Amino acid sequence: MGSISRSKFDKFNRKDYIYSTVADHDIWTSVFTPLDCDGRQHQPRGAYGINSTPVLVFWHGGGFIVGNRLYEPWWPSWLLELAHSQGAMIIAPDYRLLPEATGADMVDDMHEFWTWMLDELPLIAAQESWRLRPDPARIICAGHSAGGTFALLSALERPDAKIKAILSLYAALDDSVPELKMSRPRKILGAWPPPPRQAEAAIRLYLKQTRGTVRTDGDPVEMWELVTCIMQQGRLPRMLTQRPDPRLNAIATIAKYRRSPPIWLIHGENDSVVPPACATEFVRRVKESAPHVPMILSLKPGEHNFDAALSMHEPWIAEGCDFLLRYW
Secondary structure, three states: OOOOOOOOOOOEEEEEEEEEEEOOEEEEEEEEEEOOOOOOOOOOOEOOEOOEEEEEEEEOOOOOOOEOOOOHHHOOHHHHHHHHHOOOEEEEEOOOOOOOOOHHHHHHHHHHHHHHHHHHHHHHHHHOOOOOEEEEEEEEEEEEOHHHHHHHHHHHHOHHHOOOEEEEEOOOOOOOOHHHHOOOOOOEOOEOOOOHHHHHHHHHHHHHHHOOOOOOOEOOOOOHHHHHHHHHOOOHHHHHOOOOOHHHOHHHHHHHHOOOOOEEEEEEOOOOOOOOHHHHHHHHHHHHHOOOOOEEEEEEOOOOOOOOOOOOOOHHHHHHHHHHHOOO
């Protein structure tokens, strides 16, 4: 008999909702609630009564170019374990993707999501008689790769969300590091992208064919060559800032207001997608401008997404989870 394939989301119930529409294109979010926890045994009374539960908002990764909120291979197993152990609700939004969109478009989507979550989701929960209601006083925000940027920007740009802590996994939080911006042939996840001239041609062709369209999903396998072409050619920072927007500069925002929720950063020492310097330089610069912000950096041997199959009982992950739980 063959083995039964299990989903990482097996311990959660999922509902999908539209939180925004752009040019007749619906942008979706999923709400995951734990199946075997009623929220009453160990949750304190929250804003919606005894059945309120903590919330984990998770932004998917994919180089700002591919992926979607339900792409399971990139979801860290240990993070789902952590959420389930706390009886937490997980809310995972999609957003517009490069190169059809700009970084500013994505931040606009992020704002629309938080408006929906803070204003509309409590009404939906009441109308549908949810047994678990999101507790607005207990929100943490996490993100994988590109999503790690939106986890941080969420806290900085929407202080009304009162995010308690941030988890950023191998994100380009400091996008000024030369390795990220430099055009150079390099292996990405063990494979060479097309040669530079061919890579530029592939990028130009894609841009020509998709001009004016809206996209919130991209198959990582089918579109991976485009991702590697853009990264090899150092195009990512330029594409993100094609429509200049100061909201994209998290380091400048932290320096200006000297505030941020506590941050846990995870990065692989051997990351060939996002250079580890994006994490170490971010920590250095934030410590200079806002030394009071609690931060831990888990810099561990491994590639991009190295922690996807690990357990929350891995010692260094358990230490980081304890850090998050202090504030959640």
